[in-house]
Every structure is written in structure tokens, then in C-alpha cells.
Amino acid sequence: MQKLSMDELNRKSVEEFRKSEKVPVVAVLDNIRSMHNVGSVFRTADAFLLQAVYLCGYTPQPPHRDIHKTALGATETVAWKYFAEATGALKQLRDEGYAIYAVEQATQSISLQNFVFRQDEKLAVIFGNEVSGVSDELLKCCDGCIEIPQLGMKHSLNISVAAGIVLWELVRMRV
Secondary structure, eight states, X not given: OXXXXXXXXXXXXXXXXXXXXXXXXXXXXXXXXXXXXXXXXXXXXXHTTEEEEEEXXXXXXXXXXXXXXXXXXXXXXXOEEEESSHHHHHHHHHHTTEEEEEEOOOTXXXXXXXXXXXXXXXXXXXXXXXXXXXXXXXXXXXXXXXXXXXXXXXXXXXXHHHHHHHHHHHHHHHO
């Protein structure tokens, strides 16, 4: 076994990335404090060819060196928009035909392994604040909640880890 070289990885250019067909998933980040978490989600969105990342509330926006540190250029490839209020983002997504799900531990949440993402569906996934999660106001706007099964004591994951897990599972269902 040998690691692949950069040439062998067949990485897309920025132009090739922009022209590529995207997975119809928008990651919505609401009131995220950490620039490193924001950068990490951008990097994940690039890796999985997601449609876009929407930044809402006081979530930091590019350009910023601390976002760039973890995004490693993904803010230049992944489409993104800023909304002062997440409800505005969700209204736009709903008008564009997206189903909207929060990643949250809630009554009647769907365990990630049981969630079905149909081929004909467009999906927006909300990731909330590192401490308080997705707000009650936004939960009311959702079609449901997706929950990551957790077996230990803490029952919480860093948002960048949660986003990586959920977004990969959604993309895996499509490839």
C-alpha cells in the first residue's frame, strides 16, 4: 500500500469544481461562534460537492484568516450566502423546493441511519450554535430533525464533526 500523490488524486481545478454537478444539499450554519468550525464545514462541503453553505446570524463570514486556516481554500470553491436571520434563509430554501431538516436531538427526531434522502429531493440541513443547538424558532420551520446516534456519556459532538458525519451520510445515499 502506498499513499497517492497529489497528481494521482485527480483534484479538480476551481473552474472544474464550479462547473461540476453538485449534490443538492445546502448546509445552513446558524449562530456558529467558531471560525474553525465554519472553515471545517466549508472544507467538508467542498469534499462532497455540496450545493452551498448558508451562514446565518452571527456566524463568521469569509474572508477571514481563521476560517481560511481550516477551509484551505474551500471558501473560493463552495457557493455561500449570508443571511442576518436564518428564517430568511429557510424561506428562500423552501421557495426553491428544499426539504428542511435540523440536526438536533429532539422528540420524534429521525436517527441518521434511518433517514432517507431520495434521488429527486433537495435538502437543507441546519446546524445550530455550539452550546444551544438549533433554536426553537427554527425547529418550527423544519420538516423534521435528524439525530446522530451516540452511545457515550456526553451526547454531543462538535459541529464540525456532526456536519462531517451527517453530510457524508447524505452524500453516500446519493453515490
